[in-house]
Amino acid sequence: MKNIIAAVVIAIGSIASSAQAQQPQVTECDKLVSHPEDPDRVAPGVHDVKDHAAAIGACEADLKKDPNNRRLRYQLGRVLFYDQQTAKAIPHLEYAATAGSQQAQFVLGYIIDEALQGLKREPCKTEDLWFKSANQGRFAAQVSYPHHVMNALFQGCKLQADSKAIDGYLEKAKAQADGYYQQLLVKTLTSDYARFKSATK
Amino acid sequence: MKQLLYAMTAMALWTMPALAAEEVTECDRLASHGSDPDKIAPGVSESSMNKAAAQSACEAAVAKDPNNRRLRYQLGRAYFYDGNFVKAMPHLEFAANAGGQQAQFVLGYIIDGGQGGVKKEPCRVEDLWVKSARQGRFAAQTSYPHHIVRGLFKGCKQQANTAEMQGFLDGAKKQAGDYYQKLLVSMLMEEFAVYKTKNQ
Numbered sequence: 001m002k003n004i005i006a007a008v009v010i011a012i013g014s015i016a017s018s019a020q021a022q023q024p025q026v027t028e029c030d031k032l033v034s035h036p037e038d039p040d041r042v043a044p045g046v047h048d049v050k051d052h053a054a055a056i057g058a059c060e061a062d063l064k065k066d067p068n069n070r071r072l073r074y075q076l077g078r079v080l081f082y083d084q085q086t087a088k089a090i091p092h093l094e095y096a097a098t099a100g101s102q103q104a105q106f107v108l109g110y111i112i113d114e115a116l117q118g119l120k121r122e123p124c125k126t127e128d129l130w131f132k133s134a135n136q137g138r139f140a141a142q143v144s145y146p147h148h149v150m151n152a153l154f155q156g157c158k159l160q161a162d163s164k165a166i167d168g169y170l171e172k173a174k175a176q177a178d179g180y181y182q183q184l185l186v187k188t189l190t191s192d193y194a195r196f197k198s199a200t201k
Numbered sequence: 202m203k204q205l206l207y208a209m210t211a212m213a214l215w216t217m218p219a220l221a222a223e224e225v226t227e228c229d230r231l232a233s234h235g236s237d238p239d240k241i242a243p244g245v246s247e248s249s250m251n252k253a254a255a256q257s258a259c260e261a262a263v264a265k266d267p268n269n270r271r272l273r274y275q276l277g278r279a280y281f282y283d284g285n286f287v288k289a290m291p292h293l294e295f296a297a298n299a300g301g302q303q304a305q306f307v308l309g310y311i312i313d314g315g316q317g318g319v320k321k322e323p324c325r326v327e328d329l330w331v332k333s334a335r336q337g338r339f340a341a342q343t344s345y346p347h348h349i350v351r352g353l354f355k356g357c358k359q360q361a362n363t364a365e366m367q368g369f370l371d372g373a374k375k376q377a378g379d380y381y382q383k384l385l386v387s388m389l390m391e392e393f394a395v396y397k398t399k400n401q
Contacts, residue, residue, distance in 0.1 A: 140380060140381075144384065180310070181340075185384060185385040185388070188388050188389065191351070192388070
């Protein structure tokens with residue numbers, strides 16, 4: 001009996017410690033640069049990064065230890081972009097987007113779409129990034145993709161999402177919408193997209 | 202000279218109350234809305250509001266100052282979030298009639314959705330939102346054209362003409378804060394441009 005109890009205690013201990021080991025460590029980069037809407041984040045998130053230099057230093061130091069971490073790469077890209085260091089920011093955002101970060105996919109698509117800070121506008125790249133992000137469930141991409149389809153802003157690109165997929169994005173966006181403006185936005189997009197579908201049948 | 206000093210002192214004392222900031226009550230601390238231009242304390246979101254405490258603080262504040270539209274709106278808000286429409290509505294009505302742009306929008310929103318069994322009255326919503334939008338409330342400046350374009354105020358006297366509605370949207374564009382608000386305004390502007398062409 002004693003042996004069984006000891007085995008159970010050891011088993012519980014090892015489950016707890018392995019669960020602890022799986023929890024990603026919250027770094028200084030996370031505390032200073034996490035985006036509140038990034039599902040990868042492990043800290044509460046900030047809308048504005050206050051001290052760019054400190055945040056860049058923290059993220060660079062963290063990445064030296066863990067260079068393939070897409071969350072940290074996105075965060076370094078985020079703060080470098082805010083700091084107008086566009087050429088340095090883009091490779092980190094590209095890395096994170098390619099590694100599957102839905103936040104990086106949306107943000108990279110957005111800054112290319114807006115041609116911010118001298119970037120080249122590439123609608124088909126935005127289409128591809130937002131398609132991936134929307135498929136992963138990012139609200140911003142789920143609303144922006146149908147908006148751009150309706151306004152022919154992806155004209156000339158291979159549209160990867162068909163109307164059924166777009167309906168799905170809007171349904172999922174409806175379930176996620178937080179607050180009056182997001183709800184009104186989804187409602188407006190949904191009714192406009194229904195009209196768009198019947199007009200383009 | 203002495204008389205002049207007395208007169209100046211009396212005048213200063215007379216005008217001071219008007220210049221003094223309003224007292225921040227417990228009701229303000231517990232029930233202010235972040236987007237209410239009348240607010241004198243940081244806003245409290247619905248999810249973080251202690252509804253019971255807010256109701257009792259606001260009841261006490263309103264008992265002392267029953268004609269204060271800000272406090273009446275906040276009391277109405279605390280009841281509305283608690284699903285108590287019977288208690289919420291008279292306070293929201295009071296605040297809206299007293300010119301609170303936040304109350305005008307929210308009351309219109311409740312009536313528009315027929316929330317809590319409140320009767321849907323599109324023309325009442327039109328009236329409340331046009332007043333709120335004219336005072337600059339972003340929510341009304343976007344919701345009014347949204348409803349016009351969709352014919353949701355059909356049969357009502359439409360108080361804002363197309364030029365004024367364009368002004369609402371231009372005003373909303375300047376105020377839009379985050380990505381979603383900007384996207385919403387841009388969509389409404391696109392819709393409204395089509396509506397104007399059709400209704401010229």
